[in-house]
Amino acid sequence: MIRLIYAFVLTLFLILIPLFGVGILGLTRFFSIVIPYSAFLIFLAGSILRVLSWVSSPQPFKIPLTAGQQRSLQWIKSSYIESPYNKIGIFMRMLLEILFFRSLLKNEKTNPHVSKWLLFTSNKRFWLMSILFHYSLLIIVFRHLKLFFEPIPSIVNLLSRIDALFEISIPTILLTEIIVLVCIAYLLLRRIVVSQVRYISLTSDYFVLFLLLSVVLTGILLRHLFRVDIMDVKRFALGLFLFNPYIPHFVGSCFYVHLFLVSFLFAYFPFSKLVHAGGVFLSPTRNLENNSRTIRYLNPWNYPVKTRTYDEWEDEFREMMKEANIPVEKEDRKI
Amino acid sequence: MKKIYDKGKTLTGLIIFVVLVSSPTWYNLVFGKGNYVPDLKVEKNGKECVKRTSYMKKNHMELLKVWRDEVVRTGNRTYVREDGEKFEISLSGTCLKCHTNKQEFCDRCHRYVGVTPYCFGCHNIPRETRK
Numbered sequence: 001m002i003r004l005i006y007a008f009v010l011t012l013f014l015i016l017i018p019l020f021g022v023g024i025l026g027l028t029r030f031f032s033i034v035i036p037y038s039a040f041l042i043f044l045a046g047s048i049l050r051v052l053s054w055v056s057s058p059q060p061f062k063i064p065l066t067a068g069q070q071r072s073l074q075w076i077k078s079s080y081i082e083s084p085y086n087k088i089g090i091f092m093r094m095l096l097e098i099l100f101f102r103s104l105l106k107n108e109k110t111n112p113h114v115s116k117w118l119l120f121t122s123n124k125r126f127w128l129m130s131i132l133f134h135y136s137l138l139i140i141v142f143r144h145l146k147l148f149f150e151p152i153p154s155i156v157n158l159l160s161r162i163d164a165l166f167e168i169s170i171p172t173i174l175l176t177e178i179i180v181l182v183c184i185a186y187l188l189l190r191r192i193v194v195s196q197v198r199y200i201s202l203t204s205d206y207f208v209l210f211l212l213l214s215v216v217l218t219g220i221l222l223r224h225l226f227r228v229d230i231m232d233v234k235r236f237a238l239g240l241f242l243f244n245p246y247i248p249h250f251v252g253s254c255f256y257v258h259l260f261l262v263s264f265l266f267a268y269f270p271f272s273k274l275v276h277a278g279g280v281f282l283s284p285t286r287n288l289e290n291n292s293r294t295i296r297y298l299n300p301w302n303y304p305v306k307t308r309t310y311d312e313w314e315d316e317f318r319e320m321m322k323e324a325n326i327p328v329e330k331e332d333r334k335i
Numbered sequence: 336m337k338k339i340y341d342k343g344k345t346l347t348g349l350i351i352f353v354v355l356v357s358s359p360t361w362y363n364l365v366f367g368k369g370n371y372v373p374d375l376k377v378e379k380n381g382k383e384c385v386k387r388t389s390y391m392k393k394n395h396m397e398l399l400k401v402w403r404d405e406v407v408r409t410g411n412r413t414y415v416r417e418d419g420e421k422f423e424i425s426l427s428g429t430c431l432k433c434h435t436n437k438q439e440f441c442d443r444c445h446r447y448v449g450v451t452p453y454c455f456g457c458h459n460i461p462r463e464t465r466k
Contacts, residue, residue: 040356043356044353044356047352048349048352048353051345051348051349051352052339052345055339055340055341055345056337056338056339056340058338058340059340145359146448146449147448148359148363149359149362149363150363150366150368150369150371150447151366151368152446152449156449157449157451160449160451161451164451167453169400170396170397170399170400170452170454171396171450172453227393227394227397228393229389229392229393230448230450231372231373231392231444231447231448232392234447234448235372237359238359238363238369238370241357241359241360241363241369242360242363242364242369242370243360244369244370250389250392250393278352281348300338300340
């Protein structure tokens with residue numbers, strides 16, 4: 001439980017930084033220009049270095065984790081997605097993994113309700129919450145593109161319209177606002193309530209959830225309670241990406257808290273568990289063919305070992321062998 | 336420098352990543368509208384606005400929502416401001432007196448920030464040609 005409290009206090013501390021910096025010290029220039037730019041640079045450089053560190057670690061074996069029959073004899077039916085042997089299988093497997101999180105369906109648990117026997121069934125609730133959470137975040141990111149693109153691509157407007165489907169209140173309460181809050185609550189409660197998950201939860205696990213929760217909450221507050229002049233915000237967002245920084249005038253501290261937390265999230269991204277967004281593409285248990293029995297895989301760090309073949313040995317001792325009537329092989333082979 | 340495996344794939348992935356995260360820059364450079372700030376047309380026909388500009392910029396939808404509920408639910412068409420000034424609750428009668436041109440005032444900014452309020456789904460604005 002102490003880890004949960006650490007993470008919570010750390011998040012509160014992060015929220016207090018911009019409140020103090022902008023609200024009391026009035027450092028608007030620092031918080032609207034220096035912080036976002038440095039966060040973006042850290043994000044960009046950190047992510048690239050992280051990927052480079054991954055791809056520079058040698059792969060001694062092929063280690064795909066499979067859940068299906070591998071290809072062997074023609075009359076044995078093989079499972080080309082669960083145990084892929086070629087690039088098409090790998091592509092299908094990765095696509096399903098990235099878009100539908102199939103690995104999470106294999107997060108099995110015993111289910112005493114299904115039958116009187118010990119039966120393992122997949123934990124579909126966790127999969128559902130997880131997939132809703134990720135897609136909500138994706139739509140939220142897409143919705144924000146309206147602030148960064150001029151003219152706004154029609155797909156962004158379309159997504160916003162779909163998100164505002166129910167037209168409740170003005171400004172409309174969005175579907176993703178509610179879904180993402182429910183999902184974060186579920187993911188947090190799961191780490192608190194389920195004793196096994198609580199046991200393996202680290203401070204950083206809670207912290208990431210608290211950080212996302214605070215980002216989402218400040219975003220919702222900005223939309224429904226502490227509104228800002230959104231035209232000014234768009235001018236600011238466009239200015240950042242066109243290297244023509246503009247300090248927004250008609251925004252409150254809530255905007256700066258949101259901006260600071262998002263900046264922190266970006267800067268923290270390459271050094272946290274959140275890099276699974278990039279890591280999923282490079283996970284060797286998913287993106288390798290299960291063909292180590294048909295194609296020999298050479299360990300890239302194999303040390304050049306000094307060897308001495310039998311033929312070389314025979315060349316040296318042939319005469320002595322003949323004298324002792326020991327059969328020789330190399331000479332016989334030539335005849 | 337350590338050896339990098341799968342150079343081609345890694346480079347492709349990293350290029351896609353950099354292009355995606357820098358997309359606002361090149362998108363706005365291609366369309367050349369990044370510095371565009373909508374110029375909102377207001378005609379000063381008499382009195383000042385119901386609320387201060389700084390309030391209206393952020394919260395005009397809140398005022399419109401309060402007005403809508405007031406008219407629809409209680410039938411009260413008079414809005415009394417904190418300082419006692421009275422206004423007729425009417426979008427076309429009060430708001431549009433100064434903000435005469437919907438296309439050059441409401442729409443211009445709404446389009447800029449990607450907002451499609453559902454008000455105009457029912458409320459027709461006079462002199463506006465519907466497409």
